[in-house]
Amino acid sequence: MAIKLSLGPVLYYWSKQKLLDFYQYIAKSDIDIVYLGEVVCSKRLEMKFNDWMELAHMLTSHGKEVVLSTMTLIEASSERSRMRRFCEQDEYCVEANDFGAIEILSQRGKSYVTGSSINIYNERSLKILQKQGLKRWNLSVELGKEQLGILQNNRPDGLETEVMVWGRIPLAYSARCFTARSHNLPKDNCQFKCIDDPDGLLMKTRENQEFLCINGIQTQSALTNNLIEQLDVMQNLGVDVVRISPQSQHTLQIIEAFSQVLAKKQPAQFFIAQLTSYATTGLCDGYWYGQAGMTKTTIPLKQAESA
Numbered sequence: 016m017a018i019k020l021s022l023g024p025v026l027y028y029w030s031k032q033k034l035l036d037f038y039q040y041i042a043k044s045d046i047d048i049v050y051l052g053e054v055v056c057s058k059r060l061e062m063k064f065n066d067w068m069e070l071a072h073m074l075t076s077h078g079k080e081v082v083l084s085t086m087t088l089i090e091a092s093s094e095r096s097r098m099r100r101f102c103e104q105d106e107y108c109v110e111a112n113d114f115g116a117i118e119i120l121s122q123r124g125k126s127y128v129t130g131s132s133i134n135i136y137n138e139r140s141l142k143i144l145q146k147q148g149l150k151r152w153n154l155s156v157e158l159g160k161e162q163l164g165i166l167q168n169n170r171p172d173g174l175e176t177e178v179m180v181w182g183r184i185p186l187a188y189s190a191r192c193f194t195a196r197s198h199n200l201p202k203d204n205c206q207f208k209c210i211d212d213p214d215g216l217l218m219k220t221r222e223n224q225e226f227l228c229i230n231g232i233q234t235q236s237a238l239t240n241n242l243i244e245q246l247d248v249m250q251n252l253g254v255d256v257v258r259i260s261p262q263s264q265h266t267l268q269i270i271e272a273f274s275q276v277l278a279k280k281q282p283a284q285f286f287i288a289q290l291t292s293y294a295t296t297g298l299c300d301g302y303w304y305g306q307a308g309m310t311k312t313t314i315p316l317k318q319a320e321s322a
Contacts, residue, residue, distance in 0.1 A: 016255070017245065017277070017278055018249065018250055018254060018255065018256065018257055019047040019048055019255065019256045019257075020045065020046055020047050020048070020256070020259065020264075020270065020273055020274060021046065021047060021048035021049070021050065021177065021255060021256050021258045021259070021278060022041060022046045022048070022050065022259055022261060022270070023050050023084075023179070023182065023258050023259065023260045023261065024052050024053070024054050024084040024110075024261075025037070025261045026054065026055055026183075026185065026215075026230060026233065026235075026260065026261075027055075027061045027209070027212070027213055027214060027215060027230055027263070028055075028056070028207065028209045028210045028212075028213075029210070029213060029263070030061060030068065030210065031061040031062055033213075034061075034062060035068075035070070035189050036094060037068050037261070037266075038051075038073070038074060039073075039306075040247070040267055041074070041079075041192055041266075041267075041270075042073060042074050042077040042079065042177055043077070044089075044239040044267055044270050044271070045204075045270055045271065045274035045320060046079065046081045046259075046270055047079070047080060047084070048079065048081075048082060048256060049074050049079045049080070049081050049176075049228070050081075050082045050083075050084045051067050051070055051071055051074075051081060051082070051083055051084065052067055052083050052084035052085065052101065052110075052111055053085065053086065053174070054084050054085065054086055054087050054130070055188075055230060055231050055232060055233045055266055056192070056231040056232055057086060057090075057091070057093065057094045057097065058205065058207065058210070059165070059209075059210075059231075061170075063157075064097070064100055064101070067083065067152050068104070068106070069310055071083065071106070076308050080097050081107050081108075082107060082108045082109065082110050082128055083101050083104070083107050083108070083109050083110065084109075084110040084112060084130065085098045085101050085102065085109060085110065085111055085113065085116040086112060086113070087097055087112040087113060087130070087132045087233075088096045088113065088188045088190070088232060089113055090190060095115065095278070098113075098115060098119070099119055101116075101124065102116055102119040102120050102123070102125070103119070105125075108125075108126060108127060108128060108150070109125065109127045109128070109134065110127070110128040110130050111127050111128070111129055111130065111320070112129075112130040112132045112133065113132070113133070114125040114133070117133070117144070117147065117148075119192065120147075120148055121147040121148050124148065124178045126148045126149070126150040127147055127148050127149060127150065128149075128150060128151040128152070128153070128210050129144065129149060129151075129152045129153060131153040131154065131155055131156050131179060131185065132185070132188070133152075133153075134155050135152055135154075135155060135166075136155065136162075137166070137242040138165075138166060138169035138170060138171075141166070141169075141170050141171055142171050144171075145171045145174050149174065150175060151174070151175035151176070151177055151255065151256065152174065152175075152176060153177045153178070153179065153258070154166075154176065154177070154179070155265060156179060156184045156185060156186070156240075156300065156302060157302050159302050159303045159304055159305045160245070160248065160252075160303055160304065160305075161296070161305055163176075163178065163252060163254075164252055167252050167253050167254075168280055170283060175256060176253065176254050176255050176256070177254070177255065177256035177257070177258055178242070178249060178256075178257055179240065179242075179257075179258045179259075179260060180240075180241070180242040180243065180245070180246070180249075180257040180258060180259065180273065180279075181239065181240065181241055181243070181258075181259040181260060181273065181290075182237075182239060182240060182258075182259060182260025182261075182262065183214075183215065183228055183235040183236050183237070183238070183239055183240070183260065183262075184236040184238075184240050184299075184302070184308060185224065185234075185235055186227070186234060186235060186236060186308075187233070187234045188232055188233055188234075189232050189234070190232070191232065192197070192205055192231050192232050193229040193231070193232070193234070194208050194212070194216055194229055194230070194231050195211040195231075197216060197229065203238070209230065209231045213229075213263035214228075214262055214263050214295075215228040215229055215230040215235060216228065216229040216230070217237055217296065218237070225238075225296045225297075236299065236308060236309070237296045237297075238294070238296055238297045238298060238299035238309060238311070239293075239294035239296070239297070239298055239299065240298075240299055240300060240302070240308075241290055241294065241298045241299070241300060242257075242300055242303055243272065243273060243276055243283045243286060243287070243290065244283040244284070245300075245303060246273070246276055246277060246283065257273070257277075259273060262293075264293070265293040268289070268293065269290065269293060272286040272289065272290060281302065297311065298311055299311050300312055
């Protein structure tokens with residue numbers, strides 16, 4: 016079967032109008048599956064539950080499969096209530112990003128998807144979760160080709176696998192808000208500063224190397240993970256879905272590049288230079304090869320031609 020292309024939830028704080036405009040473009044793109052919802056911070060409330068549902072209906076009318084994503088770190092009863100509302104609606108599948116959501120979905124007998132924040136490292140976990148309703152799982156971002164191959168060889172029948180192939184890598188979540196702290200503000204009075212950073216706030220080392228990206232309570236890689244050259248490998252490993260993580264610019268062009276490669280209309284190398292220009296701080300793919308995540312093995316097209 017052909018690999019499907021998915022668009023993960025927007026991880027940054029964008030205005031409501033920016034999100035509405037963004038998904039109008041996505042509706043006309045080659046994406047197959049769209050994940051919707053706030054997964055990082057419950058203080059980002061420009062989009063309410065009904066707003067997400069209206070977006071879901073619009074995307075569904077354009078032939079997209081919609082999945083509603085839950086929060087990754089639940090700390091308050093209000094956050095649990097919002098999570099429950101997403102889990103208890105019956106129109107769309109849910110991406111569970113913590114085990115509280117899995118418990119609610121399992122109790123209701125609903126099938127679900129696990130996000131990469133649900134750490135799955137062995138086939139026993141897959142089998143247990145499948146019995147509780149798991150239909151598709153996301154490979155943990157720190158795992159690579161070798162571990163994926165082992166899990167694919169031992170995954171239960173009927174279970175789908177999804178792999179993130181583009182975007183800044185979500186590395187960690189904290190009860191503290193690092194964006195607020197960078198502005199010398201407490202978390203409870205953050206003044207929603209992260210809306211000023213549509214692709215997060217970059218951190219540099221003392222040697223001026225771009226190292227991490229701060230996104231509220233989330234820490235990401237500064238470099239953009241790019242696995243476009245590994246799509247054939249993933250096809251051979253039986254991967255069902257590959258995921259692009261949205262960014263504030265060029266998402267449509269990124270979708271088009273991956274779509275062209277998946278459809279065998281262009282080779283992956285054709286797009287390397289273009290994709291490099293869309294990753295303002297550079298590309299990485301180290302985790303895929305069992306190396307440090309910051310490692311970059313992809314060779315830009317011009318270098319490849321002159322080699």
